[in-house]
Amino acid sequence: MSMERRGKLLDAAQIRKDFPILSKKVNGHPLVYFDSAATSQKPRQVIDGIRYFYENLNANPLRSIHKLAEEATIAYNAARDKVAKFINADPDEIVFVRNTTEAINLASYALPLKKGDRVVSSYLEHHSNILPWLRLKDIGVTVDFVDVDDEYELDMEHYRSLPNDTRLVTVSHESNVSGTVNDVREIAALAHEAGAMVLIDAAQSAPHMKIDVKDIGADLLAFSGHKMLGPFGIGVLYVNKTLHEHMKPFLTGGEMIESVRLNDVKYQKIPRFYEAGTQDVEGAYGLGLAIDYLNRIGMGNVEAYDKALTEHLFDSVRSVKGLDVYGGKSGKYGPILSFNVKGLHSHDVAYFLDKKGFALRSGFHCAQPFIEDKLKANGTARASLYIYNTLAEIDRFAAEIKNIARKYGRI
Amino acid sequence: MDESKLYELMDEYRNPPHLGKPKDYDALEEGSSASCGDRFTVYLKLSGGTVKSADFEGSGCVISTVCMSRVCGAISGKTKEQIRSMDIKDVKKLIGIDQISASRISCAMLGLETIKKALADKKRM
Numbered sequence: 001m002s003m004e005r006r007g008k009l010l011d012a013a014q015i016r017k018d019f020p021i022l023s024k025k026v027n028g029h030p031l032v033y034f035d036s037a038a039t040s041q042k043p044r045q046v047i048d049g050i051r052y053f054y055e056n057l058n059a060n061p062l063r064s065i066h067k068l069a070e071e072a073t074i075a076y077n078a079a080r081d082k083v084a085k086f087i088n089a090d091p092d093e094i095v096f097v098r099n100t101t102e103a104i105n106l107a108s109y110a111l112p113l114k115k116g117d118r119v120v121s122s123y124l125e126h127h128s129n130i131l132p133w134l135r136l137k138d139i140g141v142t143v144d145f146v147d148v149d150d151e152y153e154l155d156m157e158h159y160r161s162l163p164n165d166t167r168l169v170t171v172s173h174e175s176n177v178s179g180t181v182n183d184v185r186e187i188a189a190l191a192h193e194a195g196a197m198v199l200i201d202a203a204q205s206a207p208h209m210k211i212d213v214k215d216i217g218a219d220l221l222a223f224s225g226h227k228m229l230g231p232f233g234i235g236v237l238y239v240n241k242t243l244h245e246h247m248k249p250f251l252t253g254g255e256m257i258e259s260v261r262l263n264d265v266k267y268q269k270i271p272r273f274y275e276a277g278t279q280d281v282e283g284a285y286g287l288g289l290a291i292d293y294l295n296r297i298g299m300g301n302v303e304a305y306d307k308a309l310t311e312h313l314f315d316s317v318r319s320v321k322g323l324d325v326y327g328g329k330s331g332k333y334g335p336i337l338s339f340n341v342k343g344l345h346s347h348d349v350a351y352f353l354d355k356k357g358f359a360l361r362s363g364f365h366c367a368q369p370f371i372e373d374k375l376k377a378n379g380t381a382r383a384s385l386y387i388y389n390t391l392a393e394i395d396r397f398a399a400e401i402k403n404i405a406r407k408y409g410r411i
Numbered sequence: 412m413d414e415s416k417l418y419e420l421m422d423e424y425r426n427p428p429h430l431g432k433p434k435d436y437d438a439l440e441e442g443s444s445a446s447c448g449d450r451f452t453v454y455l456k457l458s459g460g461t462v463k464s465a466d467f468e469g470s471g472c473v474i475s476t477v478c479m480s481r482v483c484g485a486i487s488g489k490t491k492e493q494i495r496s497m498d499i500k501d502v503k504k505l506i507g508i509d510q511i512s513a514s515r516i517s518c519a520m521l522g523l524e525t526i527k528k529a530l531a532d533k534k535r536m
């Protein structure tokens with residue numbers, strides 16, 4: 001029985017109609033977009049909404065007092081409210097940034113970390129949750145990386161025995177390579193027991209599951225709008241209120257201050273403290289519309305549909321000879337499949353698939369330590385799916401992979 | 412002609428003529444691509460300012476590997492100056508195609524770039 005047919009969770013055929021790009025042909029074949037972990041496609045509600053913004057609401061919010069600026073301000077604040085509600089936070093805990101990368105960098109500059117402190121990241125991380133912390137080594141911060149086992153699961157023992165000097169535990173909610181969904185609730189609890197703060201990289205989870213910062217126990221949480229149906233250029237850093245008074249400035253300039261005298265500067269409170277200069281108002285507005293779209297479907301339905309896609313994806317490739325599939329057995333996975341065709345470089349697999357209309361990413365996926373040291377690979381091909389993908393697309397994909405492995409691989 | 416022709420070169424990809432570490436060499440250089448995972452080591456035998464022979468180890472995609480090997484073949488007998496002035500046009504000529512997509516240019520150029528690095532005047536850096 002097909003998931004799309006069952007239609008209770010989510011009507012993929014109906015959803016696809018909202019995504020104009022999905023009717024595009026690529027190399028003479030219908031586009032099969034399996035690269036949503038890199039960036040999702042955008043529904044017409046978001047695309048048209050951004051146009052509406054420029055045609056009806058465009059002004060610099062928070063500054064001018066005229067009517068149009070007022071409307072822009074209302075739209076900008078409404079977007080913040082929607083984001084806050086989406087992750088069960090308060091609006092003044094939501095900082096708009098460019099993307100997850102900027103959010104984590106902001107945190108690395110703004111948290112009061114000093115010489116002798118320890119930051120605990122993990123082997124499963126995207127470069128953007130590794131490099132900002134490695135940079136802190138220059139000021140004498142120690143950075144540890146929690147290991148992963150053969151099933152690409154984090155070594156939870158490490159979190160149970162965090163050293164006393166641990167100030168921050170930073171971890172991804174979902175891996176962008178293996179799709180592993182980490183038990184961030186447990187990790188947060190263990191970090192708090194050890195007296196450390198917790199930052200969650202939710203870049204891959206926010207598009208796919210209900211996020212509740214209070215339930216997780218996150219002190220900071222970062223995600224990107226462009227991976228969850230929103231436009232490029234807008235992302236979010238959630239900062240728990242209890243941290244606000246301890247945090248240092250990041251970018252300084254217009255709108256992040258209360259008063260400026262050349263010998264005395266008074267800053268605004270978070271979030272404006274971290275929103276110096278004119279913001280990506282279009283982006284925030286677009287992200288708000290993306291959240292509306294997801295809410296209409298319901299994140300529970302998104303999650304259930306993703307699960308069905310993931311199961312079918314793994315089931316379909318399991319029987320294909322000549323593949324290395326990098327997924328464990330725990331079943332706690334997002335709709336991401338990393339694999340290699342034996343004897344072929346991942347770029348060449350992506351190339352052959354592209355010729356048939358399949359869009360997949362290949363290479364290191366900005367997670368070189370995990371892929372080289374743990375997967376022992378020089379890259380992977382990655383299929384990453386979302387609500388507009390179908391079981392039928394997965395079937396075609398599996399058939400094509402089988403073809404490629406037989407024709408070009410070394411079985 | 413476009414890069415799809417390169418995929419007719421699977422045999423050359425599997426057994427590139429210049430693959431293997433030579434017994435002796437005068438210069439060694441490693442090249443890798445941050446996003447792809449391609450990684451090559453080139454070994455050059457030099458005589459004065461001329462490359463006598465070039466070989467490589469490592470692995471990459473079809474495009475980077477075939478280009479790597481063919482560039483190795485093409486540079487023996489060439490002076491450092493001649494090699495330094497080579498560019499993507501020369502690589503395209505070597506592999507007999509004139510269209511490489513923007514995202515694959517770095518694949519095609521990895522070999523030549525690595526060889527150029529090996530020939531760079533290190534003292535001046």
Ligand SMILES: Cc1ncc(COP(=O)(O)O)c(C=O)c1O
Binds near residue numbers: 100203
């Ligand atoms: C887990 C994870 N963290 C962080 C990022 C960085 O996101 P962005 O490029 O939007 O800053 C990504 C994006 O690929 C990701 O998958």
